[in-house]
Amino acid sequence: MAAANNPSINRAQIAQLVRESLRRHVQNGTSPQASQGPNPLVVNISARHCHLSQESVETLFGKGHQLTPKKWLYQEGQYAAEESVTLIGPRSRVISNLRILGPCRDFDQVELAATDAISLGFKVPVRNSGDIAGTPGCMLMGPAGFLEMNEGVIRAAPHVHMAPEDAAFYGVENKSFMKLRVGGDVGVTFDRIFVRVDPSFKLEVHIDTDEGNACGFSQDVPCELIK
Known part of the structure; x- marks a missing residue:
């Protein structure tokens, strides 16, 4: 964090460095920081x-x-x-x-x-x-x-709706793909979650009933989006 003491780095640059650090932790599986993004992650069965x-x-x-x-x-x-x-x-x-x-x-x-x-x-x-x-x-x-x-x-196709600020946090673009890690007794990772970005969207993943049953999904099961 020595960079934070450098007067040539402004607040926006510091925020960007923090976001990059959080993303690295999420990608390495060391911390479920996805829930600490700009908006809460919601997963629903469609x-x-x-x-x-x-x-x-x-x-x-x-x-x-x-x-x-x-x-x-x-x-x-x-x-x-x-x-x-x-x-x-x-x-x-x-x-x-x-x-x-x-x-x-x-x-x-x-x-x-x-x-x-x-x-x-x-x-x-x-x-x-x-x-x-x-x-x-x-x-x-x-x-x-x-x-x-x-x-x-x-x-x-399983997909995620997100606003531009969510896309910036996760480092993804519209029509790209992410992974959804579902915890619980089964522990499943979906590898191709299609990304939809629009200013009107709330952060929400949709999976269907078969996919929800296969991974043992419930609202109590922890879920994490991964780039």
Whole structure:
């Protein structure tokens, strides 16, 4: 810390040196400093759900229908809607009460865990949200009609939302990858956590139900992001 006594180094440079030192400790596994970043790390399991356009909502629920928030999610402005649909898979097997997440988007997308896809007869790729070209389609049924999706069924890649200050702390960029170390009795490290950076984001990792079960995740299990 002798550099802190050097009058030629200003406060911002000292802060940068401290951040670099913390990152080195995290990368070496010597201290869980990820929790001491600018924002607390939250890890949540994302259960199967769908995102729909306003046009598709009206096809399924009637002309002019607007989604109704049921539960607000951790990310600002995102919610689980009161509305749900029935998904019909290629083997004519169904998932009822598939929750819609709002607000509406400009594309339709269904996110399933691997076991969901297998039970329905899907072979779905691991994709980032919005990357739906060449993915399987499905049929959705609502109280007012049917929606045939030609594509859009995916297994969502595990990912982390973060603000620019979080990205600076961890030393990562948008669309890069990190690792998530999950403690507990099983002790699993996910090697490819896709990074999404936006000023509106809160620091949150999303894994699906299969991934959560595999690593024995619960809110009491310590988790650490690693570059």
